[in-house]
Amino acid sequence: MKTKIGVIGGSGIYDMDGLQDAAWVSVDSPWGTPSDQILTGTLDGVAMAFLPRHGRGHVHSPSTVPYRANIDALKRLGVTDIISVSACGSFREEMAPGDFVVVDQFIDRTFAREKSFFGTGCVAHVSVAHPTCPRLSEACGEAGRAAGITIHRGGTYLAMEGPQFSSQAESRLYRDWGCDVIGMTNMPEAKLAREAEICYASVAMVTDYDSWHPDHGAVDITEIIATLQGNGTKARDLIGRLPTLLGAARAPCPHGCDRALEYAIMTAPDKRDPVLISKLDAVAGRIL
Template sequence: MKIGVIGGSGLYNIEGLTNVEEISLETPFGRPSDNYIHGKLAGKDVYFLPRHGRGHVYLPSEVPYRANIYGFKMLGVDCIISVSAVGSMKEEIRPGDFVIVTQYFDRTKNRPSTFFGNGIVAHVAFDKPTCELLNEIIYNACKEEGIPVHREGTYICIEGPQFSTKAESKIYRSWGVDVIGMTNIPEAKLAREAEIPYSAVALATDYDVWKEGEEVSVEKVLATMAKNIENAKKMLKRVIETLKPEDLENSPARTALVGAIQTKPEYITDEIRKRLELIIKDRV
């Protein structure tokens, strides 16, 4: 089994990997954020990618999301587990808590969010944007490790890199979202188009700026993040040890493109077929 992991702010490696090697890829959408770190854990192949690059060199808007996900497709991963730092939009989601993301609200503005276009059209279902089967395994792993976790939550993704104004934060909160971040979109959309089951674990570091007396500061965020990263490593290790190929056999993500491509086959050029070969080869 091949498992992809995308690390967010502060998570730059997975402990316990053996036979570690780096894999450099060039995709039709450019180079990914960094080399993929490949290793073995519990007899499974794990491919880790730091979303912002080692040294944290990419802004949220600069992350080469399409290259990152296409690279995982090239590697043949069976699923992707995404980890990212977020702000909490609800009192009951405390700094240090994990949230299994089950819904998104997209407020980004400047990011390519699809592999399609430029001569080929596809519309994938995205009503349930993360893999429910993988979500449940991650939730159970958190409970077993004693990590405070919420089974579901809505993630609002903003462009950044600035944090929200108080007015924005209060409006987002009034919409009923649970956490706020800058990186899960378009990552989740692209994983769905690539037919890779995708789950996102949001690591709350603060209460954003809606809560008086709890304003965001780099110092507070870093202190909570250090604890979050240690828990994330425990969670990932347990998930990787637990996960079996048959667990994801019935994930709807695996057939997301069935019937989704609207362009007639005779209008799909050789250039398009080459560019999207790994994604569309069995669907047109």
């Protein structure tokens, strides 16, 4: 099997440099229109696909990002591994603005988004006990360290609905819960990637200390934008090192991410909704 790396770029990252045979392509999805066209090409002999999560020009808010269409489109292009790159606030003094965190856990506090490809007519339950792929996360950590980035391996990401930032009371509560960073876009993205049997890693780029920090006060959007620009440069450097680390040939995921649907579908074959089944052709075609 061939590796194909999908990169979902967050705030401040709307393009990817250095691709050979680069082309923006449109992908039709039964789940709606993806955030944008997808930039395809190769890097160091490995196939790549880049999708700007908010669209070029930042047209989608965290709540309106078409998460299902995005994951389905990447699956249709043959993506085997997704690297999510996103901005975040920090709840930890040691996770400073400009640092990166390779997230390994989530608390999902979003409420206005479709969170599954499955539903009435085809019910499925996948495990997200470990929502990111350790193999892929380790590669991201190694790439970040090689790029000279201060990178923290492991952390819990609180996914909030937004688009407003947290109140100080909320920020303190999430910090007390043991969360490390806060963002608005990794859920339901990570859940959908698992349903689509695609390995997923999350690289969260710290832009601020959220509103809990006594010396920083409320989140200042002007400071965030300045930090975003620097983080974007570092993120491109990290991504550029992944093809060499992951290689062009791909073995089955040792953690089973690419077999997440093996025993997940509960609905009897004769009770499945043919309309929903037709929409699942890419996501669950291996099983269905």
